[in-house]
Amino acid sequence: MANLFENLSDRIQGSLKKLTQRGKLTEKDVNAALREVKLALLEADVNYKVVKDFIGKIKERAIGIEILDSLNAGQQVVKIVNEELAELMGGKSEALKLEGMPAVLMLCGLQGAGKTTMAAKLAKKISEQGHAPLLVACDVYRPAAIQQLKVVGGQVDVPVFSIDGSQDPVKIANESIDFARKNGRDVVILDTAGRLQIDETLMTELQDIVASVVPKEILLVVDAMTGQEAVNVAKTFEDRLHLTGVVLTKLDGDARGGAALSIRAATGKPIKYVGLGEKVDDLEVFHPDRMASRILGMGDVLSLIEKAQGAYDEKQAQALEAKIRKQQFDLNDFLDQLQQLKKMGSVQDLIGMIPGMNKKQLQGAEVNEKDLVYTEAIILSMTQKERINPSIIDGKRRKRIARGSGTTVQQVNQLLKQYKEMKKMMKQMTNMQKQFKRRGKMKLPFPGR
Amino acid sequence: MEKKNGFFNKLFGGLEKTRQQLTDRISALVSGHSELDEEFYEELEEILILSDMSFETVEALIEEVKKRARKMGTKESRVAETLLREILIDWLTDPPKESELKSKLHILLVVGVNGAGKTTTCGKIAALEKNNGLQVMLAAADTFRAAAVEQLMIWGERAEVPVISQGQGADPAAVVFDAIQAAKSRDVDLLICDTAGRLHNKKNLMLELEKIHRVLKREAADASIEVLLVLDATTGQNAVHQAKTFHAITPLDGIILTKLDGSSKGGVIVPIVKDLQIPIQFIGVGEGIDDLQEFNAEKFVDALFPQTVDKA
Structure with a gap:
């Protein structure tokens, strides 16, 4: 299926x-x-x-x-x-409205949608935009929810406001506003408890918070894996709270995320951000066109390209290109490449974004990320001289390198062979390029914009 | 027995809207359409899809209704509801269990994607089995999510059950290792291992889970080990992929369907039980410590399609 x-x-x-x-x-x-x-x-x-x-x-x-x-x-x-x-x-992705002193942003949603994690991610994004956010722990029900917010708040270096022992989210929200004003915090992010949209008491509680602190942004956090019920959930939250937008989480999974479309149709509200992982940086602006392709099962090539470009420094790319052209590509450059690759995230994740790449095809072609670690270790165990001129690496040196990197001589041999082949390939490519010069420059390996 | 009543109130309460929607719509369809013809089936298909059963499953279900109706030699649409109930109960009834517990120590490895409700479920199972008179222990092997250990500790206190932990960032396999030793030396009957939420398409995290399972099997070779997948009833078709992938890495002995007190139908379990033959063991119907009940196919289908004129 x-x-x-x-x-x-x-x-x-x-x-x-x-x-x-x-x-x-x-x-x-x-x-x-x-x-x-x-x-x-x-x-x-x-x-x-x-x-x-x-x-x-x-x-x-x-x-x-x-x-x-x-x-x-x-x-x-x-x-x-x-x-x-x-x-x-929907059209262009919409930015968050952060007006007011402080601007109040409230997150709400079902249990387990990912509100607390999202609160931290947004806090980080907002501080990077030059604001001074405050995270507010309004989830007084789930065990250790406040503690969780404190930990993730620490990870993104944003203070967390909570009232120990208080069971009153409205009061907590209210007092957080005063606290923010006194402490020069210009954005308040309210993390609320997960609740079912049919839970009358808890839905009323959210309305009370809204009436009391009047958030500029009320964001519904929705799990991208949600099924047919997404419509009813979103509709009820919209009717009760008048949402300003939606945040979609767990899009790093393999769900097609049709819920996004349902929610959009049910509420008419824009999807503002998407969560793409468990790390605090895994947050992206929503791209309607990419989501459309994903829902249809056509892959997300643009995100892949962007990810590659984001990780790859253009200057470095140009320097590397020059080296390849002059055929001076040495093991230091090889190491550089590896490190760039690592920055781009898991190789598996990247491959997953390529359209038409399904799991069946991936079998047998799986990239062992451990191999990359070994390769890195081997190069790091070489002297600068060896890295620049690998041809001097004789048997004795190989033994030393293997020992130093915790690998075997076979692994070192294999790497040197790979390097040799890569160099040969590059030579061929440069020659080819010379022949087709009229068609414009071919850039390697990740072109700038 | 009191508890059971509470359970049905909750299940029916939660499923009420669902039930209303599904049965009302089916009743309306039956009264407006007395014959079992293509048009009838097409509309029935639409109604059933709203339960999150996959399209394939709905098609199979309708095929089966057609077959059984033919066997009965009837073309009257009013049999449809009874047939649907029958078929679903057939499909959802547990495949017979192979072995009874032979060993003294029983271990549950609780797995699932992020936010499915694993930690809460662990707490509820601990309380349930403790009340059943077992010596229970919890292992906090979700060492990744912030404050997951603290969350399980609170559940441990509520259920009055010891919790083995090494704090956030520890190696989950090491926590499990420790917990097994502790369980053996303290004569524990049931050890429940909470694990970190992981999306099934994350290769490395799935390998980590495989390792935890391996450590369990090695260190507790004479214990009976069960792997339980926690599924959020709100989940759509992705639940099928989740079940398949987890099943491939750590063969599943059962499923726990959570958040059934919401308005979701949980219909996605139908293809899972039917195609993968993994039984639903428990259902979660709330955030309270006793909001966990054993799954019963007949009652689950009852809640979905309450019996109408036929039996009443």
């Missing part, structure tokens, strides 16, 4: 493949293609009603498309689906 919709565009094209007649797409043709879209969306957990509306829209646009050939018709349907979906997901 997991890979059934790995490539929706193939499936749509497949369903239209039988078209031989030229002319216009009929309702019957379109229905066949749209069944694939419907299934893909349902598998991605988009709410059934939302799917139905959406399919209706596409149908209107798709009927009557000129068929030049079946593939072309398929591509056009894919394009319509993508456009409509991106449109439904």
Whole structure:
């Protein structure tokens, strides 16, 4: 099942493949293609009603498309689906409104959605923007929730306000405002307890907090893995609290995140941020177009490229390029490359973002991250002289390097062989480049913008 | 027995909206559509999909309804609800359990993705089994999430059960190792190991879990070990991937479905139980210490589709 919709565009094209007649797409043709879209969306957990509306829209646009050939018709349907979906997901990502002294931002949501972690991530992001945030522990119910906020607050270097022993979140929120004013904190982030949207008492409590401290931002935190119920959850929170936006968490998982679409349709509110991991830096601005591709199972190439670019220093890239051109690439550069690669995050995570890469294909091609660690250790155990001129590394030196890096001579040999092959490849590439010079410069390995 | 009543109130209470939605819609469909025809099935399909059962499962379910209706030789739509109930109960009924507990020490390894409710569930199981007269011990092997150890400690206090921990950042396998030694020397009947939440697509974290499991099997070779996956009932189709992946790394003996006091249907367990043959052992119906109950297929389906005219 997991890979059934790995490539929706193939499936749509497949369903239209039988078209031989030229002319216009009929309702019957379109229905066949749209069944694939419907299934893909349902598998991605988009709410059934939302799917139905959406399919209706596409149908209107798709009927009557000129068929030049079946593939072309398929591509056009894919394009319509993508456009409509991106449109439904909302336009440009919206920034947080942080006005007021202090500006109040409240996080709410179901249990286990990831509110506390998100509070810390937002606090970090907001402090990086030059603000002085204050985290406020309003979850007085879950055991150790306050302690958790204190720990993550410490990790991002943002103070945490709490009242020991208090069972009154409204009072805590209120007093935190005074505390913030007195201590020069201009943004207050309220972490509230997880609650079910059908829990009358706790929903009223949230309304009381809102009435009391009037947050500029009320963000619903939603787990990206949420199913059909996302609509009802979001709708109730919206009706009771008038949300200003949504934050989607756990998008580093492999859920397609159709809930995003359901929530958007149910509330009309923008998704502002997405959580992409357990570390406090794993926060990104929401990109509607990328989410659309993800929901359709077409991968997230843009995020991948951005990740690569973010980690790779352009100056370094240029320096490296020059070296490769002059064929001066030595083991120091090799080490540099490795370290850059590590900055980009887990190799597995990166591969996961490539469209069409499913788990089946990954088997056998798995990247062992431990190998990278060994490689790094081996190079670090070499002298500068050896790194610049690896040809001087004889048997005796190899033994020493293996000992120093806790590896075996075989592993050292293997690395040297890899380096040699890499150099050979680079030589070929540079030669090729010379031949195709007219086509413009080819950049290695990660082009700047 | 009092507890059981409380359980049903909670389960029915929580599922009330769901139940209303599902049965009302099915009833409306049946009254407006007396014949079992394609149009009827198409609408039924829509209703069932809202329960988070996968599309495939809904299709299989409808196929089965068709088959059984044919066998009965009926075309009347009013049999649909009874048939649905029957089929779901068939599918959800536990596959027979192989062995009874032979060994003295029983170990539960509680696994799942982040925020599913593992720590809370560990606390609830500890309290339940302690009340059943067992010597229970908790192991705080979630050494990653901030304050997870403290959270389990509080549950330990509430259940009056000792908690073995080494604090945040410790090697979870080492915590489990310690806990096994402690459990053996203190003559414990049931050791419950809480683990850190991990998304099933994180290779390294899954390898870590595999290691914890390996240490358990090695260090407690004569104990009976069960791996339980905690699933959030609000989760959509991803729950199936979760179950499959965890099952591949640490073969699962059971599932605990949490947050069933919400409005979610938990329908996603149907494909899991049906296709992977992993039984649901417990369901979580609230944040209280006794909001944990044994799963019963018939009652679960009852809560989803309350019996109507047929039996009443």
